[in-house]
Amino acid sequence: MADDFDLSENGVNHQKPENDEDVMTTAQGVAVADDQNWLKAGARGPQLLEDHIAREKIFHFDHERIPERVVHARGYGVHGEFELTDPIPELTRAGVLGGEKGKKTPVFTRFSTVAGNKGSPDLARDVRGFAVKFYTEEGNWDIVGNNIPVFFIQDAIKFPDLIHAVKPAPDRGFPQAQSAHDNFWDFVTLTPESMHMVMWQMSDRTIPRSLRFMEGFGIHTFRLINADGKSSFVKFHWKPKQGLQSVVWNEALKINGADPDFHRRDMWNSIDAGDYPQWDLGVQVFDEEFAEKFEFDVLDSTKIIPEEQVPVRIIGTMTLNNNVDNFFAETEQVAFCTQNIVPGIDFTDDPLLQGRNFSYLDTQLKRLGGPNFTHIPINAPRCPVRHFQQDGHMAMTNPKGRANYEPNSWGTGDGKEEDRGPRACPMNGFTSYEAPVTGPKLRTRSETFADHYSQARQFYISQTPTEQTHMANAFVFELSKVERMDIRKRMVGHLRHVDASFAQEVSDGLGLDELPPKVPLAREPRTDLPESPALSILKNGPGSFKGRKLGIYIAEGADAKVVQALQDAAKDAGAMVGIIAPNVAGAKLSDGKKLEANEKIDGGPSVMFDAVAIVMAKDTATTMAKDKPSQDFVSDAFAHAKFIAYVPEVMPLFEAVSVGEKMDDGFFDVSGDTGAKDFIEACGKLRFWDRAPVKQD
Numbered sequence: 001m002a003d004d005f006d007l008s009e010n011g012v013n014h015q016k017p018e019n020d021e022d023v024m025t026t027a028q029g030v031a032v033a034d035d036q037n038w039l040k041a042g043a044r045g046p047q048l049l050e051d052h053i054a055r056e057k058i059f060h061f062d063h064e065r066i067p068e069r070v071v072h073a074r075g076y077g078v079h080g081e082f083e084l085t086d087p088i089p090e091l092t093r094a095g096v097l098g099g100e101k102g103k104k105t106p107v108f109t110r111f112s113t114v115a116g117n118k119g120s121p122d123l124a125r126d127v128r129g130f131a132v133k134f135y136t137e138e139g140n141w142d143i144v145g146n147n148i149p150v151f152f153i154q155d156a157i158k159f160p161d162l163i164h165a166v167k168p169a170p171d172r173g174f175p176q177a178q179s180a181h182d183n184f185w186d187f188v189t190l191t192p193e194s195m196h197m198v199m200w201q202m203s204d205r206t207i208p209r210s211l212r213f214m215e216g217f218g219i220h221t222f223r224l225i226n227a228d229g230k231s232s233f234v235k236f237h238w239k240p241k242q243g244l245q246s247v248v249w250n251e252a253l254k255i256n257g258a259d260p261d262f263h264r265r266d267m268w269n270s271i272d273a274g275d276y277p278q279w280d281l282g283v284q285v286f287d288e289e290f291a292e293k294f295e296f297d298v299l300d301s302t303k304i305i306p307e308e309q310v311p312v313r314i315i316g317t318m319t320l321n322n323n324v325d326n327f328f329a330e331t332e333q334v335a336f337c338t339q340n341i342v343p344g345i346d347f348t349d350d351p352l353l354q355g356r357n358f359s360y361l362d363t364q365l366k367r368l369g370g371p372n373f374t375h376i377p378i379n380a381p382r383c384p385v386r387h388f389q390q391d392g393h394m395a396m397t398n399p400k401g402r403a404n405y406e407p408n409s410w411g412t413g414d415g416k417e418e419d420r421g422p423r424a425c426p427m428n429g430f431t432s433y434e435a436p437v438t439g440p441k442l443r444t445r446s447e448t449f450a451d452h453y454s455q456a457r458q459f460y461i462s463q464t465p466t467e468q469t470h471m472a473n474a475f476v477f478e479l480s481k482v483e484r485m486d487i488r489k490r491m492v493g494h495l496r497h498v499d500a501s502f503a504q505e506v507s508d509g510l511g512l513d514e515l516p517p518k519v520p521l522a523r524e525p526r527t528d529l530p531e532s533p534a535l536s537i538l539k540n541g542p543g544s545f546k547g548r549k550l551g552i553y554i555a556e557g558a559d560a561k562v563v564q565a566l567q568d569a570a571k572d573a574g575a576m577v578g579i580i581a582p583n584v585a586g587a588k589l590s591d592g593k594k595l596e597a598n599e600k601i602d603g604g605p606s607v608m609f610d611a612v613a614i615v616m617a618k619d620t621a622t623t624m625a626k627d628k629p630s631q632d633f634v635s636d637a638f639a640h641a642k643f644i645a646y647v648p649e650v651m652p653l654f655e656a657v658s659v660g661e662k663m664d665d666g667f668f669d670v671s672g673d674t675g676a677k678d679f680i681e682a683c684g685k686l687r688f689w690d691r692a693p694v695k696q697d
């Protein structure tokens, strides 16, 4: 707008403040008169060092970056609250889990990928971090989990090796944000304990459709301690109320190009639109007796306890309902630590957890620059904090009074109670569970950790044939990027211990002439573990199109009634709609009214939507039939097994990509404003998997 321009000085725009609150200042609070020009000796002369205003501005800019996280660098944080729906005071004295029914605790949740840097694409095949900070009345409690219930390694001493192997190779600095390379597969194939995790990693779990559609897991076995000091073992689970959903691999590759911020944009948009994602918090609780008789060691983070064996009891719900005000201040500066627990919750001797408890504090010091990172608002507890810790970089909340040590005798009878400072409280303070500890000092792995294949097999047989096919394809894709033949073969040698036909399928996919030899075994795998339906995504879908997104591709002359019926049906189902058109201004529909588009066709490919509708007049469809992005829109939606609504006028476009002759029950003719409802109802199945090729047994 013309008002925003004041070009009085040689075409430079000097905007003016509207009121006193608008006045720009330096970081020292001094009002700035000119933010366009450095102080100079003459209009065309050299710049003066004296310019403290420019100097401060550039100085700050030069220091804007802090080190990104060494892992989980790319992440997205959101505020919310946790509501306790089924308190468990008999199990824990922590108020957050054992308090009044309906008790609400504020949370901050950060989702992340593991391997990629801060700027890497969202749809990399990768494990997703799922870290929740509870600001409880008894201090901060963090569950620093993932969207997969097991991990690659059993002992924290291997973490640097695992991460070095998956991150870019040190000599060449690539590949970025992916495990499809020699170093990663070299490491895991020489580390048999990774086998269960890589089965999960090669499943659709690592290409979630949305951060809203993933489960979360605390992974380790923790302890709950009740008011009598009794301990129970516990594993934490987050179950999305939205149901589970992933994309297919070919889609993931394309989304990364079309919208590298796909996941964070999705989260931002849904919260912005008031469609708040929710997760139920579940606990699997068991005792020493169960732990003794369970097939595997409950301290081994490469194992799950199937839900069919120990049911997940839902005790509360987390609602994420508030986007951050400032990404850096909140998402980037949040410091999760596994060792942040509160009275009523305790650790076990899981050797991965114990190592993590050491590591996280270290990393915060490096990243946030000092020991006072708990003073940063996003990390500060929302309950009183009293201690004698003092000073250090960036100290913000400084203790008052004379005593900075205890015991002290200040405040006794001198009328200066505040001088005394706090005292430890044996009654309510944190006490560690008195777990008996004995044994020689050894650098060893327990023999109860030695079975690496039985649960990998259990995971595999719990998947639907469609999911099993995706897994085989994922192994073939990743191993085809591995240059060394011996590494490819070694992986197939592992898979032979998981499932013979699966190993054969991957071997065939890699074009190997014969099955490579099995790798050596420490322990014969079990083949008697039953299927666990809870491990499949497709068996646990939402059954509704709520929270999903329909893309409607329109062009000039499209039937307005049809477009309206589709929009209404999607809205009624709680879904979002994106309008795509050959031109971002939109298109004039059959009723003569213009409908604005959200995306121009080349920026809004069908991979960005859960289902698509194509509504055009015949002549425009004939024109668009020659347009490559339009062709891709249709052929990709078809290849990715999406439900497709159409009007007969768009057949020229369908025929141009040979979809016309392949139309199946996943296609819905919605002409004459009928059928939109049926279409959206079918979309609740999310994909028409009958169309996708599945291996034949």
Ligand code: HDD
Pocket: 069, 070, 071, 072, 075, 110, 111, 112, 128, 129, 130, 131, 144, 145, 146, 150, 151, 155, 156, 157, 159, 219, 220, 301, 334, 335, 336, 352, 355, 356, 359, 360, 361, 363, 364
């Ligand atoms: Fe870790 C970050 C999850 C093992 C060391 N980890 C980090 C984050 C998540 C996890 C979600 C990001 C937190 C955030 O959003 O800021 N890590 C896991 C899980 C593990 C695991 C589920 C296994 C069960 N991690 C693990 C080990 C070590 C670390 C064994 C070290 C011995 N992790 C770190 C770290 C990070 C981290 C280096 C980097 C940034 C941070 O901590 O704050 O300390």
